[in-house]
Amino acid sequence: MSAAALFAWLTIIILFFPGAFAFAETQKPADKAKTEAVKPFPIRGFHIDLRIEVMTMPALKAFAKELAGMGINTLVMEWEASYPYEKHATISNKYAYTREQVKSFVAYCDSLGIDVIPLQQCFGHVEYILRHARYSELRESRKDISQVCPSQIEGDKKLFTDLFSDMASLHKSKYIHIGGDETRLLGHCPVCSAKAAEEGTGKLFADYIAEMCKIVVGMGKIPVLWSDIVLKYPEAVKQLPKQTVYVDWNYGWKINHFGDIGKLLDQGLTFWGSPAIRSHPDNWYTTDWEKHFNNQRDFIPYARKAGYQGMVMTSWSTSGVYGFTWDTNYEVIDMHAIRNVYPLSGFRILVAAYAQSLKQAEPLNPEKFVVQYAQDRFGLTAAEGEKLWKILIVSPNVVKVDTPEDVAKLDSVKKSVDAAKAMMATLTPNDHQKEFAHLRLMLDLRDFYLAFKQVESVYESDNYNREMGKVILPRLKKLLDESKDLNARFAELNKGFLYPDEIKQQNHIRNEKLKNIYEAVANVR
Template structure:
């Protein structure tokens, strides 16, 4: 049990990040888990809407087929408020604009013609687009105090033709292009929505000279969110970075850790120890600063690495890790008391923070998905490959060549047929149970994608094997 005590005697916001650009939960599921967030120590949620926001008018093409309706957004906000959770919307306005720039209507606003990731900051239409996105989101979020405008990983900034021309003039530099666009976006928010403070991810600021940041006046408009999801990052380096931002004029900063979605683009199960150690590091960083500097910490829960990448750990799969991390951040430690709180809230009889697998999956909403996904992750591929490549009768008498030419010794089939049919039946029943569990939480496109990525490749092999068995048996 961890006895680490990094108590931070201050009050700051503890946000849970909901990344809706992959596997967005139904509102009914959010109604079940928001109370858990609050019980475990969260004080707010950072909602990254991406294509799940009900954009309209010129922006209607941006929304997913399963996008939340305006009334559902209102329900989410009401649920958050009733559980004492601050809501901060996140809308990407520079980098990670794939969900916008992939569409033909907006592809001319790309920084680099062939890449839909980053917005071209030089075109008049770029700011008009961003302002319209912000305005539509704000129309449904009238009481928010902060608005996260993203601005991380603006890949290939400076490589567009307009940017190249701009960089040839005088003292222009790529980071000045970045700062200029951030200032324009932030200025729109603070002007149009009094009392709302923009937040940005900090990575594009890290290497910017202090004088460039100061002269841009960006520090007067936004609050940076410093992010790092590693369990081994340099604490002193993060302290120095925060001190740099202070010198540049930022009077509030945020930190961002992770509770899932940061250990592999196609990760299915969550490494609790990895993320718990990450929280402890951030608590060490926070302890180095006065209480009024750190505005809050966001526990990010990435569902995709970007708009085009595969799904990683589903939210119910990451719930035990989220619970552990929230308790660690809320109390500055994770000892027996915090362990008991997590077990009570999630309905667990035991909790192992050093393993990705457990014999106890609790009673929390979505626990059946955790159980079924865990079983499949550990057994589906292994059992399929064991049959296809480890059973000497299959490899010796029912190889791909034998199956192709229907050249099979019926006497040998008896030694593996039952195992083939039994294994297929087992995983088909498992798939049916998982689909039923996922239907309660997710939309059809999420289920289709998850099964196609992580289940069907192996199930199809078993189905084809049994199909070939049936075929040769009837000839």
């Protein structure tokens, strides 16, 4: 084509298709550089905690599909007792899925481009195993059954070879997450205590975890473990396979909270990071939204810069610490989670923030994100989005009624939450009303709880007597009546997400203390 002809064609394109070169003309060099700088994490994961609040299989699949649409390519499944163990069926609880359901879920995730990594704890956090008499000989302690004894190595290896093999049979992933975090009882029993004294507590940990890793590597898999104890005893890495993946869980604290990560990174070890959208101090009555947004804002850019190869968002349904109903000789009758948290169904806004954080080079701006999310997701105005942000960050404090100062703080927090409720009443979403209803319910539960704590502060005061009981009884009765409406709303919003009996149980747990105090004051027998 001649120069004249080319010029003529360009003239026609510019005249009749003025936007044809718009992107090339308007993209500033800085914007282009920023776009090119965002190298995605190879592992973009989400951790699903099924220790309590076991999701129904349709809910699990729906959530996986939504995550895939957000760019997530990995799920870490902490099945615990919801897993249908074959040879060790004693471990599985009443909410356990069938083996066909697990196969179907893994296959479905595979069709979405999601790798499903099983998480099988093998050291601490194994109450759900050690509660059973079948495994009692492996306990590090009779009274605290959270941890296996690493000195019972033959029994440990036999058990976890079976459990890892079972997980591998239903999961295609090249990884198996073996846990290994918060091993608080290291060196507790006499045998372990002697070894720790002679060789060091770090060696006690390293010897055991090395054996667990050998089992996984022997299956042709790559071991993944939480990094907190390795960071505490960094010499342990010398005994672990080079391909081991270390997961640095950081829920909002300083980077070297557990130990010097830089020294391990310098050794060429593979690290993934794990922030959280549900963690301490969250419970039924408070969610520290701002903490979780800020966790993403701070930790994800750090991990990208530090060269982490993956990011796996955690979402904890409970603290992982349990109380027990015991019988003679420490026979376990039942175990109860110490801390219960609102179900994952109410936290899509934080999940979406995580997905956005993975896609952009700059740190997340929490307030800006929430304001935009309110407009895009709920059809609210920018001004209403600002209101939603203020509502989410209002007074997340855990309240106490131990001292007059505590009560004064409680009253102040209650006023702040009352103001937030009034603000929430002005917001009417045009889209995704059910999702918004979760946020509204969480705020109402917070307000309800604070009202109860105000009554409890009278009940627990130094001058409480029978006459004062007559004063607080109507207030307690009113709260019990209000709880019925909250229970119904919770049941409706989580229908199909949790099993009916779980919903009933969670409503019971949330109101148990109120009911106990009411019955004591009213002499209900």
